[in-house]
Amino acid sequence: MWIGALVLCHLLMVADLQSSNPQNCSLTCLRQGGPGCHYCRINSDEVDKVLGLKYKGTLGSCIPWPCFQLLGEEDPRLCQHFVQAPHDINIESVPSSDPNLDSVVVSWKPSQYGIEFLRGFQVSLQSLGGSGFACQLFLFQPNLTLSASHAQTVYKSDMFSGLSLGSDYAVTVMALPVPEKWEKFYHSKIFSTRSCEEKNGFLQCKADWYPKYVAVQQKEAVVVVTFNLAPPIMGITSYFCICRANGKTTSRDIIPNLSRNKTHHSFALEDLEEGSNYTCEIAANQVDAVRKVFNVYVKKQESTLGHHNFPYWSLAFLFVFAAAIIFVVILVLRMRKRDTQTKKRIIQPEIMIKHHEDETAKKEEIVPLCGNRKTPPTLLICYSRCDGPAHMDAVMKLASFIQQHMATKVSLDRWDSLEMSKEGQMAWYCRHIRDSDFILVVCSGGLCQRPLPSPQGVPKNMSEMSCEATLHSEVMVRLVGEEVGRAISGGEDLSKYMTATFDYSEEKDVPMELRPVVRYKLTADLPLLFSRLHQVPLHSPGRYVSIKYISDEEFTEMPAGQALQQAISKAKKAMTGLPQKQDVRLKIPE
Template sequence: MWKTTLVLYQLLALGRPLRAQDDVPAAAAITPQDCSLNCVQQGGPGCEYCRITRADLKRALGFNSIKGFGSCIPWPCFELLGREDRKLCQHYVQAPNDVKVELVNELDPKSDTVVVSWKPSYYGIAFLRGFQVSLQALGGTSVACQLFLFHRNLSLPASHAQRVYKSDPFPGLSLGSQYAVTVMALPVPEEWEKFYRSKFFSTRSCAEKNGLEQCKKDWYPKNIEVQQEGSDITVTFNLAPPNLGIRGYFSLCYANGLKKYTDITPNSSKNQTHHSYQLNDLEEGTNYSCEIAANEVDAVRKTFNVRVLHIQKGGSLPLSVTPSLALILPLSLAVVAMFVVLLAALTRRPKFWMKKLDIKPDVIKQHQESGTQEEVMSLTRKRLTPPRLLICYSSYDGPAHVKAVMQLGAFIQQHMATQVCLDLWESLSVAEEGSMAWHCRQIRDSDFILVICSPGLNHRPKPPGGGDGGGVDEEADGGLCFGSNAFSSNAAVQLIGEEVGRAKAGGQDLSKYMAAIFDYSEEADIPTELRLVSYYTLTRDLQLLFSHLHTVALHGPGHYLKINHISEEGYTELPAGEALQCAICEARLAMTAKRHHSVAGLGVI
């Protein structure tokens, strides 16, 4: 019935005279207007596309929304436009299309500002009431959200699906960081699919925005010259600008498993642009791979090569040696003639030669082509899109454990070619849909499911509303409370366990499901129902986890799969890996303190 109503409504809308916004070309971008929420609710002129502020929400609803969510609240169409007429917010509207993120120039050298643009969908456009745009940092909890509403009497024709709508600027974004932006069409339908569109993007680095000479963390020497005079190796490089405050440098040279470290302290009073230093105790006839960088934390290293030539002792050959050529030349010709005769004899009898030595030519060729046992095997791309991984966990073990899970998701998202689904990053969708419904949908749609096991999974919290009655009313300011995910995550783990049991009983593939523990947990923390699936210890088994996600063998006959920076030792070289290591250390300390406190409490009793 509603589909028939939708078609009739669009036909009537196409027949109406165009409004004030119809004068705007289809390709022009529609920017938000300053208009009151009262104008939007009454459907007055001049408020076709309005930004809704946090102050507007407080006046309309009588309480403040959560600060991080700005002007966004769950079900904004029903709360702000549908109180008088519920039919305004009951029609299906599909997700926007062509979501783009545009960087905006600003004066602040330490942050970036972006503006989001999109196009509405054809489906349900006549009942479109607005958009909600949220932005969240990957690996963090910061959220920014903006709400835009059409006035209640506005009806967009299908031709307006080619219009571009824009958000207000999102300022203060950290440089060199990754973010996720989500654009949601309003009203949100009861069918929780296809009502929003998400996009990942990265802000510029400091060097990209301000130039290398203005960024202490990103600066590195660009010009390096190496000269050898006798046994002396001299390296000359350009110094950092004085405004960066870099006073010391260092270089590292590697060869034959040995490492040579050189500390460099230039004298700025002599030369402020370049400096030269000596490399000592290098072996003759050896090629060295060297690095040079500022003596600062996380400084970028510049790589260069040093080839140490053989030093000919005693200088050049004396002239008295030249007459010996008269003796050397005939001897050399005789050796060459003997070699030619021997080569001709061998080439005329190849079959007899091979038969006598019992060596097969194909075996020789195979041996020559096999190479060493460290030949690198390239990763084949079998899928057009990265695998989708849902991470489930328990928040009962405290914020330090939750932070470790969040940093693990950020590392997998950035450096393991995998799309990660984590409720910490989709708090708006979880609030809109409900935590349990969100987990069920993600379990169904994800390619893989990873359960982070910890002692908290064995804890069975009471369902919301079933306790002593002292939990929900703690929000004194009357703001919205999304609550803990402890109950829903434990229920989701139980649901996953049931899925694993059914799949095992039916002889189905169990590769979709995985379990993992951090090194501060134990294998006993893995629930019994998840012992049937593959489980890993992180961060020791990062390479095995990568192999599982991309269905590729790490080793094969005569070759191995090389994965940059995904190993127990190498992952900390990346900023995301270092953050993951720090989060695991903090969680380990917090877990140890919690266990000691529990033991002490039992002793007191």
Template sequence: MFESKCFAFGHCYVCFGSMRRAKLILLQVLTLSQYLWAQEDLTAISPQDCSLKCVLQGGPGCVYCRISREDVARTLGVPSVETFGSCVPWPCFVFLGGQSSDVCQHYVHAPHDVTVEFVADENTKYDTVVVSWKPSQFGISFLRGFQVSLQALGGSHMACQLFLFQINISLSASHAQTVYQSDAFSRLTLGAQYAVTVMALPVPELWDKFYHSTMFSTRTCPEKNGLEHCKKDWYPKHIEVQQEEHDVIVTFNLAPPHFAINRYFSLCYGEGRRGGGGLKRYIIKPNSTKNRTHHSYHLQGLMVGFNYTCEIAVDEVDAVRKTFNVQVMQIKQEPPPTATPSLTLLLPVGVALAAALVVLLLAVVWKNHRQIRRKTEINPEIIEQHHDKKGNEEHVSLTSRLTPPRLLICYSSDDGHAHVRAVMQLAVFLQQHMATQVFLDLWDSLSLAEEGIMGWHCRRIQESDFVLVICSRGLQRRPTERDAGESRSTAAAVVSLMGEELGRAKAKGRDISKYMAAIFEYSEEKDIPAELGFVSRYTLPRDLPLLFSHIHGVALHKPGKYLRIEHITEEGYTKLPAGAALQWSIYEAGMALTNHQESCDEWGGKSQDNHVECV
């Protein structure tokens, strides 16, 4: 007989037939309950709506609170800092200043597992995200809260959120598995890149490893809303090509009626040197009263026997183009029936012609026997080269390194905001489409504030694999007394540092391929400083393939071969959104420079633009 034992577990009673079996099963139940409790702890904690005063007084309802800039200014008397969008790290004494100064001698590691999740948003023009993370277990007892900042790459948009714990709460190592959430970051531009930084508070006196940054891209309009709701991203998806004799007919689907699009354009260009008659342009105006879903048009002027690459898009600026191929075939026509001559007349004539032809061939073979033998002895290397030209495409491996090459871009801001935007768009294109990690001072404002402008540039020059100097007219201007302490003279100082390094490397016979100089199309060769006279020079965007070859060490030309990378050629880079933005920014910068020079000539060398000076 076994004595029955019963135990109460929560709202349930569990009974067992033996004490040993009861202990074993109870241990399993407790283990399962601990696992379930651990899973409940992983639920993300959202911030509460409470005041900073409640946090400092240790109110029971203030566990994890969102704090606004106005609340900080009202409670602590600390004014809002608009320069960096209120994204300045809060020091220790702001939160714990009333206690002993020894409390501030702490060290809190950066949060980890930072993730970005998209949130449903009814606004079709913008995106909304929520950031979540886990605190580090190192120094967690000193943790008082978090600061989350979000900045647009290549733009000025910046937003910050501040979250604090109650003053009486002291976190333990078990809280390192807790997931914390931010409030929603809304009105983010679709199809843009952002950098989000989660910072542990208070900021340690040792400025190292107290924040974690990650980059992400918002959804494009078609990804969020669907292609049928995005006019700027819409393009014909269904294209059918038919050939009737020498007439080529293309049928495509029309844009939705609510887009109010009534005009399209199409381009066709042939392959090879002759190009099939050059570039063909077509303007298409469908009649929506006949058919609202599809339209057909004729490709006129195409040459028989050529392969053409064609594009079709809405006739608007920066419209997305749909590419398709057209092969104009030779249509064989049956000859008209003619009178058949008599077989008795054709037979003797045919026999005579055949005999004459045989005699002629024998004479040629007998006279040129040695020459024919020599010609038949073909060099195997020639055959191999011929097959290499006609064979499969060559696959080029860039490098065996695990990380992309690191490129530092230096420039002068003396040529105005349009020139700076062109540099920024170039950096975006290089990072997105040329497999390169770009360092740009505009993207690293936090490190600039910590190290200073020159300190940041010196460190990045040492860390980078390559350094590209964008030369312009403003780079030649010598700093004046008015520039003392400003960032205007930074580019000239960096160029001087490079000149010294290049001089030492040249004297010792070391490699100087790390340094490069480039100009945009609106600049001139004389804008390149004398210190960079020995480095490779490029004109952008024309020399994008050469710059790609320099950075990745890939040869564009080989015997009988030419490596062509379509999306970085002078004609192909504008098909990408980043390439089109780069082309437009270079055009705007060139126009701004021309207008500025005319203004300088008109006013006798005195600029009317406060941001650009006459050179």
């Protein structure tokens, strides 16, 4: 008796470790229940044969209610039951030849509730914050009945390839058949693909490299910093170092001599204040390079005056000499005062006017901006996705520059894709339009496009579906336009709403709904945008506000400003190569 129980326990343990990979079989073999057709992948060609039309698109081989379409013709009762959602979903990265892309395989276990009616699975993968979508369909034989012990079997999908490195995705595993009134037939999981460093190694990813070894030594008044250089295979030849303390910033470019040492380099930090604690950053002179942060404390130099014993006659001599200097200064001041009183009697009126103008000019001074807010202002940036990735990259670089160097908290849909996927695009935009202090709409040619209806019955291709995914631009313009119209009709202030164009956009790219609000031309109007965000005048009688690294001449001195300038230049080249705006048509089903 106990021997039989041991055998049964062993069989259950083997079932726990059993895994099932998809089989390459036809739909005919699956329906007839032939050998080797127990757990089959269904490709798009098989689906085309059943439906009688070319069902191409992002859904691939997945169709709504596949059980009824593919297995319900001979016996409709096969698809009238329900099974509960799969569980224990795992995502495993698999090797791929492309170093810039990742590949994964999804595995899961079926639920034991209703497993005897299980007909297959449908696995879909969605890119968070993007339009990428892939789907795979797997079916069992109609005459196959699973028992409760098969709930420990691990089922696997085919490989999902072409995934971006370091990106977020959501995978959904659905149990078939799907009932009409049941909410627990699928299970979703969010995961991230491997980073460049995880897949290819640290030495093959320039964007992830940063100096790991930094040593600081002080020799008298000079601070010497030693750091490790990037491997020669990366081609990095220059670096930069920035130090901040007491409201002051010092920066230095570093170009090491690789012929002397290819592994380490030392340089001196000068013009540092004694007794100050500096926070420094060092990185490769590349766009968006990772920075290594380290601290430098500049020691005070001890004075050598106290180590010598001066004789008393020397102190007396110094005292007499100082008294003589004071006497001479007082005498000179008294003589100048007498000369001034004499000249007042013969001074001319035109000299008085000139003197008054000179005094007025002297009162004009550069004053630093003193923030009078406890929290930075919030800014929502809206834009069009119909103008290509180069334009979207320019918008992202603009948002990064505003948040880093203009003391403003920026909200951007591509930075908050996970929250947007939970709330929905319209709910996310409505909440930020309501809660943000300011709204900036970056206008371009794609923002003024309007969708045209496509002929009925014509399927959508990939480009049309991609363009439909960006229809939120038109809805976003209407939402902001309604708020502007409501403010105008109520006599409210319009300072919350702003529009901006890059130098490759035109005046006509601003939608009619947004033309009543203030308009900026970037990057020339960055100081005006800063003035609006912080509610401070740039000029006042005798004074003007100077904001470092914000003007059109100085913003490229910072890495974020250089990245913004390069992104605008690339977008300008890409936009000039696009077809005319009136030829670009968006189609949506009627």
